[in-house]
Amino acid sequence: MSNWEILWDERAQFWSGFLSTLEIFGLSIVGAFVIGCGLLYLLEGSRKRLTIPLRIFIDAMRMLPFLILAYLLYYGLPSVGIRLDAWWSGVGALAVYHGAYFAEIFRGNRLTFPPGQIEAAKAHGFTKGKMFFRLLLPQIIMQTRPLLGNQLIYALKDTAFLVIITVSELTAAANSLSSTYFIPTEAFIVVIGFYWAISVTMEIIIKQCGRFSAKRGFDNV
């Protein structure tokens, strides 16, 4: 039996790893997106008392290797009485870590937002919340689309680290097959194919979204 045939027989393991990776990735980027938007909202027109700690938090996250954060949540939190299983530790770590990156991407774009539009909103009776969700956020998302796309790919790749805190995802599946049958090359090549497939699909979706924003004149990033 060739190595490839062995892997074909074990395809169920890859498949469940793949689904697990998709699930972790999907949940964590939704979480990261919400965290990123939330941080941007809190930074918007708030007092320094609030913005300074938030900025420190965002920078601290960005300067941390992802794996360390995952370790901290999985091995460190129980010592303060919070016990998350490996799966939720992983999802949480990804969401918080990439949420900080999302926030930083949004914040950078916010700095170049035309002040005239905000004045127009105020003059039309908008208050902060409505203005943020109806006018600021949609435009900031359209403008940062390519950067967000990049960040999603980093987030996808970071899901592979979760094998180290014993989450059974795609890389874990390859790891286990390669050590059971001693066929690391083939096992990991299959896994690369899966990661690429997700990335390429994501790229296509993000490109398609670009049409939506190009129509509105936001294709100049």
Add this chain to the structure above:
Amino acid sequence: MSEANTSEMAAVSIRHLSKSFDDVEVLRDVELEVKTGEVVTIIGSSGSGKSTLLRCINWLEKPDRGSIHIAGQRIGIHEDGRPMPVRELAKVRAKTGMVFQGFNLWPHLNVLHNVTEAPIHVQGASKREAEERAMALLEKVGMVDKRDSYPNTLSGGQKQRVAIARALAMQPEVMLFDEPTSALDPELVGEVLAVIKDLSAEGYTMVMVTHEMAFARAVSDQVVFLEKGLIIERADPETFFTTPKTDRVRKFLENHDTPSPA
């Protein structure tokens, strides 16, 4: 009490308004009364405080002293000196419509949605009602054909006409125009002025900063000349343009080739 009563009659009533940036006094004890249906034009050289005055009216700029009433309602501060909570301020603000030199349309929304956005999401109008109102206004400014276009595809004159419709959609007590044609190519100025002229004929209350002297003369009921934050002259347009009282205004008008009667 009598003061409050006179304020109620006016669309805009500005009393003892002063404003400084850093140490520079930009507005000094400005008094201005705009009656309902009246068109008031503010003229003055660059840096004289015209924009600041206009922006104080809707509290985009916070005055240091004085009071401003919009249709009888104090903006920014309560009569007893308490600052106005943001939600309440937003409500009073919405009684004014502002048109900016740089248009400031919201680029992610098409023309129709630029006009319906605030009525729906600020005033709570139903989508149908807001769209009906918007279509009537787009008709008025000649932009119905472009209702599905996005701002980035419009000319400056078209953008400004949409911006006017957007402000009108809030059904404001007073429209504020800050040099609405200064950012336009000369051949586009006319289409915007024509729209504003129609509005004045329909009886809209307007306060306008402009460098278009012939236009100011044609549409104004009152012309105000601002110099270093002081109103140094105010008159009906005929008097203002034909027999200015001060040398300063005379000189200013000479430099801005005085218009012939429209």
